Amino acid sequence: MKAIIAGGGIAGLTAAYELARKGWDVILTEEALRLRDGGYMVDFFGPGYDAAEESGLLGGLAKHAYTIDGVELVHADGRRQAWMSYGLFRKALGGRLFSMMRGDIERELHTSLPERVDLRFGTTIEELHAFETTVEVTLSDGERLGADLLVGADGIHSELRAELFGPEEQFLRYLGFHTAAYLFHSDAVCKVAADNFVMLSVPNRQIGFFTARDGRVAVYFIWSDERPKRARDARATIAERFGDMGWLVPDIIAAAPGNREIYYDVVAQIQMTQWYKGRAVLIGDAAYAVSLLAGQGASLAMGGAHVLAGVLEGGVGVDAALAEYQQTMLPLVIKKQAAGRRTADWVVPSSPLRVWIRATAFNLSSLPIVSRMIGSLVAPGPKGAFSSQGR
Numbered sequence: 001m002k003a004i005i006a007g008g009g010i011a012g013l014t015a016a017y018e019l020a021r022k023g024w025d026v027i028l029t030e031e032a033l034r035l036r037d038g039g040y041m042v043d044f045f046g047p048g049y050d051a052a053e054e055s056g057l058l059g060g061l062a063k064h065a066y067t068i069d070g071v072e073l074v075h076a077d078g079r080r081q082a083w084m085s086y087g088l089f090r091k092a093l094g095g096r097l098f099s100m101m102r103g104d105i106e107r108e109l110h111t112s113l114p115e116r117v118d119l120r121f122g123t124t125i126e127e128l129h130a131f132e133t134t135v136e137v138t139l140s141d142g143e144r145l146g147a148d149l150l151v152g153a154d155g156i157h158s159e160l161r162a163e164l165f166g167p168e169e170q171f172l173r174y175l176g177f178h179t180a181a182y183l184f185h186s187d188a189v190c191k192v193a194a195d196n197f198v199m200l201s202v203p204n205r206q207i208g209f210f211t212a213r214d215g216r217v218a219v220y221f222i223w224s225d226e227r228p229k230r231a232r233d234a235r236a237t238i239a240e241r242f243g244d245m246g247w248l249v250p251d252i253i254a255a256a257p258g259n260r261e262i263y264y265d266v267v268a269q270i271q272m273t274q275w276y277k278g279r280a281v282l283i284g285d286a287a288y289a290v291s292l293l294a295g296q297g298a299s300l301a302m303g304g305a306h307v308l309a310g311v312l313e314g315g316v317g318v319d320a321a322l323a324e325y326q327q328t329m330l331p332l333v334i335k336k337q338a339a340g341r342r343t344a345d346w347v348v349p350s351s352p353l354r355v356w357i358r359a360t361a362f363n364l365s366s367l368p369i370v371s372r373m374i375g376s377l378v379a380p381g382p383k384g385a386f387s388s389q390g391r
Helices: 010-021 047-055 058-062 087-092 102-112 159-165 187-193 234-242 249-254 297-312 318-347 352-363 368-378
Strands: 002-006 025-030 041-044 070-074 080-085 098-101 117-121 125-130 135-139 144-147 149-152 172-185 196-202 205-211 216-224 263-270 280-282
Touching (some): 002 010, 002 144, 010 102, 010 297, 047 058, 047 297, 070 352, 098 102, 125 159, 187 205, 205 234, 263 318, 297 318, 318 352
Parallel strands (some): 002 149
Antiparallel strands (some): 125 135, 172 216, 172 263, 196 205
């Protein structure tokens, strides 16, 4: 069997790894010329963690995990507002949690790819024809290929999704925020962060940063914005939205790299009731972006790819396998998306009162009743519930 996968992010790399291990010949296309650097820190747990364990990837990922003591909330002038131990999250998840850079996850997956994966950087799918039992594509270099399955893993702004199912506007639910992230060097910021994840929040705006392993600082910005479209100049937009802040913020903004090195996008979800058409199927953000407000985007990308490969190996036939993949993943996706929408105003508080309430909850987090409440918010379902072994 042969598969063509569009998109070399976490979902696409995982699908390539999983399918190749199960005997598929895989061509993986990626528009970028190389693996992407930067991104932002993610908490990796839940279905992706289970999938990585079952697939033999967990040990490699563990080497990239960071030890975080706690989350520190600070006022606009840098004074500590609140602190919460990261141990609460680890305990709630039974220790099954890694804090990692998205780029490190992709690098580990890339290193682990079997030889039968043909990874082609700087390549896109220009034309596709999805038939009942096969797919045919024409690549950006003019090559024409046929396969038994086409997997769209080309992100929230998926061109394959648009080709197969219609314009993005039908499926994208904008949540009212923009976000940006990049890596930079600063001894002063590294000293402040130490082993904490530092978050500066004022109404409708938030900055978070952490010291990466190579001495650089990973920073992200989130801000409310009525415009559902990305600005052309990410660097200028960050300066416009946060340039009035003091403390370390001017230095952080001044250290921003060029636009090509800045991750920048709207905060949105992709809501679809059908993820496959003929022998083409969507995975990861292309099918079910949950947004950074919901968390577990990387985990769901890896978990979904694992489920897809598992059902394809099950002997039920490709058509039935694609239906089973969607049936397995959709309830979890709906739940996570709803949680993200509910908690948006606490992730990025919209008023001084909500900023204060969140800080108070952090300061009281050591109390048993508050600790249990926090634990209930992050605790996943039973291990393996959404893995290929848990169907």
